[in-house]
Amino acid sequence: MNKNINGFSKLSKDGKIAWLQKNYLPDVSELQEELSSFWHTDADLQRIIDGFSENTLSNYYLPFGLAPNFLINGQVYAVPMVIEESSVVAAAASAAKFWSTRGGFQTRVIATAKLGQLHFHWKGKTEKLHQLASEWKARLLRDAATLTANMEKRGGGVIDMELIDFTDLEPDYHQLRVTFETCDSMGANFINSVLEQFGESLQHFVETHDAFTNEERDLDIIMAILSNYTPNCLVRAEVRCPVEKLAGVAPNMDARTFAERFARAVRIARIDPYRAVTHNKGIFNGIDAVVLATANDFRAVEAGGHAYAARDGQYRSLSECEIVDGEFRFWLEVPLALGTVGGLTKLHPLAKRSLEILGKPSANQLMQIIAATGLAQNFAALRSLITTGIQQGHMKMHLMNILNHLGADVDQMERAVQYFADKVVSFTAVRDFLQLG
Secondary structure, three states: OOOOOOOHOOOHHHHHHHHHHHOOOOOOOHHHHHHOOOOOOOOOHHHHOOOOOOOOOOOOOOOOOEEEEEEEEOOOEEEEEEOOOOOOHHHHHHHHHHHOEEEEEEEEEEEEOOEEEEEEEEEOHHHHHHHHHHHHHHHHHOOOOOHHHHHHHHOOOEEEEEEEEEEOOOEEEEEEEEEEEOOOOOHHHHHHHHHHHHHHHHHHHHHHHOOOHHHOEEEEEEEEEEEEOOOOOOEEEEEEEHHHHHHHOOOOOOOHHHHHHHHHHHHHHHHHHHHHHHHHHHHHHHHHHHHHHHOHHHHHHHHHHHHHHHOOOOOOOOEEEEEEEEEEEEEEEOOOOOOOOOOOOOOOOOHHHHHEEEEEEEEHHHHHHHHHHHHHHHHHHHHHOOOOOOHEEEEEEEEHHHHHHHOHHHHHHHHHOOOHHHHOHHHHHHHHHHHHH
């Protein structure tokens, strides 16, 4: 059967589902009913959701949860989190509560600059562009004024431009690296629009300026695009307390032993990339969940964060820990390019509600809340790893998923929760329990 199709995007939603069923799921007789059951009952809202992406058939649900008791810079937050992985929200909430009685999280934004790149191929002499920098920079800014005016009124805009010569690595390849301030918006569309205008203006400048020979007038724009690596859009989150105040953090382990084992575990993630990847994945369990809840771009945040973790040439932990003069300190620095206006932050009803729960934060404030959540998640994961092991708590939280997978009824679920309260949870053990009745 030829499954290729022309004009799929022009089909109605029902038409797309019918085509899917005929060509890929012929044995699923209730596909239309199944997918439509996840549509929102408010037709206008569903139309907005359909517009988020292309060729939409239905809505894909993820749990929307809340982690309370986050004390950040003296203010208490309940943090919305969207994630499908068991134990993440519970772990973040547990760590938040623990640190709420020990000074809470101290956070600060180090920088907020974002980057864009204009990549171009040019056979001319780079020195000429450097010599004429004041002229072409003024031309670029003037030509893009209509694009930057509103952002400049809000305190943002183009901060800097840097011409970079990469001809030693790629023949005739140059780059204009542009630094932006986008205030409370993530700024992707703004940055890309400005960069494309810069490309047109730079081409025209080279084509018409008397300083360039005929051979130098051909400047080819390869691409104009923002960079999701934003090392100058950086936030820091930290917890600290005297070692003795860690008492009670873990069963059957004194505060000093816990602090030393914890610091050693972080150092291992600084040394070994294999451990660092999993360590940082735990940090992003917390970060991504809030990024998703606020309708920000978690793929961009992840990409930028992982690049930052490898900034010295080796992939390392984003968090660090030390014990100095009897004080335990645990912190992370991570680039977070976020927005609280524009995009889906107003269109998605739960994203809008998430920001309201957080007190309608600015982008800077949201950076700090999210960094604190990532640090809390990292603390909770490491606490489990160096004490009881990660699986005990994780599998307890995963118990309900196993029971649902095995088709347990409400009575069986209640009895299983009681039975496994002090036992190791595994798929086999749960299955055997249900079979024994």
